[in-house]
Amino acid sequence: MPSQWKLHKPLVSLAFPYVVAALNNGVGVKPAMGWNPYNAFACAATEAMYHTQAQSVVSLGLLAVGYQYINLDCGWQATSRDSAGKFQWSNKTLPAGVPALATFVHNLGLKFGVYTDLGVFACDTVGGTAHFIGSLGHETSDVASYASWGADYVKVDNCFAVNSTDFVDFDPPISIKDHFTTMRDALAAAGRPILFSACEWGVQDPARWPGGSVANSWRISNDIGPPNSWDNIFRIMNQVVPITGFAAPGGFNDLDMLEVGNSGLTTAEQQTHFAFWAAAKSPLIISTDLTKASTQTLNILKNTRIIALNQDSLGKSIAFKRRYTNDHDVWSGPLSDGSTVALVINWQDSSRSLTFNLADVGFSSATATDLITGTSLGKITQTLAAHGSIVLKLTNAITAPTPTFTFYPAASGALAGGAITRVVNSSLTVVGFVGNGGTLTLSNVDGGASGGTKLLSFDYINGDVTFSNTACSNCRNTLVSVNGGTAVQVQMPISAQSWDILLSGYMVSLPGFKPGKTNTITLSNPSAFTPDFYRVGVAV
Numbered sequence: 001m002p003s004q005w006k007l008h009k010p011l012v013s014l015a016f017p018y019v020v021a022a023l024n025n026g027v028g029v030k031p032a033m034g035w036n037p038y039n040a041f042a043c044a045a046t047e048a049m050y051h052t053q054a055q056s057v058v059s060l061g062l063l064a065v066g067y068q069y070i071n072l073d074c075g076w077q078a079t080s081r082d083s084a085g086k087f088q089w090s091n092k093t094l095p096a097g098v099p100a101l102a103t104f105v106h107n108l109g110l111k112f113g114v115y116t117d118l119g120v121f122a123c124d125t126v127g128g129t130a131h132f133i134g135s136l137g138h139e140t141s142d143v144a145s146y147a148s149w150g151a152d153y154v155k156v157d158n159c160f161a162v163n164s165t166d167f168v169d170f171d172p173p174i175s176i177k178d179h180f181t182t183m184r185d186a187l188a189a190a191g192r193p194i195l196f197s198a199c200e201w202g203v204q205d206p207a208r209w210p211g212g213s214v215a216n217s218w219r220i221s222n223d224i225g226p227p228n229s230w231d232n233i234f235r236i237m238n239q240v241v242p243i244t245g246f247a248a249p250g251g252f253n254d255l256d257m258l259e260v261g262n263s264g265l266t267t268a269e270q271q272t273h274f275a276f277w278a279a280a281k282s283p284l285i286i287s288t289d290l291t292k293a294s295t296q297t298l299n300i301l302k303n304t305r306i307i308a309l310n311q312d313s314l315g316k317s318i319a320f321k322r323r324y325t326n327d328h329d330v331w332s333g334p335l336s337d338g339s340t341v342a343l344v345i346n347w348q349d350s351s352r353s354l355t356f357n358l359a360d361v362g363f364s365s366a367t368a369t370d371l372i373t374g375t376s377l378g379k380i381t382q383t384l385a386a387h388g389s390i391v392l393k394l395t396n397a398i399t400a401p402t403p404t405f406t407f408y409p410a411a412s413g414a415l416a417g418g419a420i421t422r423v424v425n426s427s428l429t430v431v432g433f434v435g436n437g438g439t440l441t442l443s444n445v446d447g448g449a450s451g452g453t454k455l456l457s458f459d460y461i462n463g464d465v466t467f468s469n470t471a472c473s474n475c476r477n478t479l480v481s482v483n484g485g486t487a488v489q490v491q492m493p494i495s496a497q498s499w500d501i502l503l504s505g506y507m508v509s510l511p512g513f514k515p516g517k518t519n520t521i522t523l524s525n526p527s528a529f530t531p532d533f534y535r536v537g538v539a540v
């Protein structure tokens with residue numbers, strides 16, 4: 001599997017409007033909340049385990065705070081269809097059968113989900129060789145079976161989508177959208193409202209599929225695990241940067257099932273993971289063994305202030321606002337009551353004091369409530385654990401004046417060492433192949449009357465999407481030097497999954513400017529490629 005690839009698509013307009021048209025099937029209007037076995041049990045969940053976990057969702061008070069779906073994952077299916085071609089369950093995994101399990105779940109006041117795959121087979125094998133059945137070509141009949149068994153939700157995976165030997169294809173040579181559209185139409189004809197959870201791993205950028213959402217949620221990335229790690233959280237956070245604007249009631253970015261409660265993340269990391277997923281309007285699907293859930297796990301999962309962010313009727317995701325490389329991130333977004341949620345993530349590997357700069361979310365003043373603890377804050381300085389976060393609800397906000405920038409087109413700079421221009425969408429000239437020896441230097445940059453530290457704003461393209469972890473997963477590093485001084489590392493998330501859509505307004509403050517118009521800014525990276533640059537703004 002390639003760890004990184006470029007998606008060659010027709011160029012689209014850079015002034016790309018978010019056409020958000022959600023799936024209007026009456027369910028999934030808010031992000032789904034529930035439980036799924038995969039992150040804890042892989043494909044080994046049994047009927048007895050489904051019973052126990054469903055009972056735990058109720059007895060631990062998780063249903064009361066919104067977790068309502070109990071979903072099957074891999075391992076419940078048979079390895080062959082019946083003589084009439086109908087989908088069958090595994091008698092070994094589910095001896096009493098799916099309808100009985102659905103009834104058990106429904107009798108607890110919960111909803112029931114099934115899992116299938118739009119491929120020749122599903123992802124997994126049993127006994128080393130026998131494949132679980134896939135639904136490709138059987139969509140209508142399979143959905144009719146699921147509906148008759150009492151399904152309220154279906155998660156649809158993407159293994160063997162191309163053929164019977166191509167297991168997981170991160171660059172499939174076919175339109176995956178066609179598969180999922182067929183499934184959507186089968187579900188629409190099922191005669192029962194069924195939430196459609198598309199698990200396409202983001203390979204063909206389902207957030208941008210033309211014509212509106214095909215599903216109630218779509219996975220945006222490769223699996224969160226196993227193994228469970230902070231690196232996976234970082235990879236997925238970077239991958240959602242360009243598509244936060246596509247979340248809307250009825251259709252949401254799915255950042256994958258939760259790892260809260262599983263080993264591999266500290267408590268602070270689990271808290272950050274949960275708050276980020278909630279505020280990004282991802283489905284919140286618990287995927288841990290609830291019979292062993294600690295008080296800490298339950299405190300994270302049952303924080304009703306954080307859940308309220310997720311279930312807010314506006315349905316808008318937080319968006320990426322500012323990255324202080326290796327230090328902290330700032331994300332924010334609107335809520336239905338007119339307030340703003342701000343999420344500040346500590347990238348440092350140790351606990352530290354951090355002062356949140358309100359201007360990073362566009363405000364000069366606001367009243368802040370800490371949503372993790374529920375306390376009102378007089379000042380926005382907090383001690384944050386390694387990889388911990390502050391989650392703030394901001395009210396009474398006053399908008400800060402926006403800085404004015406003088407822009408320097410990248411193509412007007414001096415290119416050396418392999419850096420070259422390329423025209424995007426027949427309209428914009430960007431500079432590519434910066435890094436690995438290539439450099440871009442902008443001259444005659446205005447440092448104003450006093451020079452010193454300046455706010456810079458980058459417009460760039462980075463389509464370097466990654467489905468497995470790298471040194472910079474779904475991001476690229478640029479070293480920025482002002483007037484030949486010490487280069488500062490600036491980490492830039494992807495701007496899209498293709499090389500034709502800009503990320504505009506990536507801000508960074510840098511020292512070393514002289515008064516007047518004799519400054520230079522040099523962009524480079526000795527050991528990797530940077531994004532392609534369109535322009536750099538320097539605040540007046």
Ligand code: GAL
Pocket residue numbers: 038073074123124157158159199201223
């Ligand atoms: C993956 C999917 C996971 C899980 C797994 C089962 O493709 O993304 O969430 O369902 O298959 O093997």
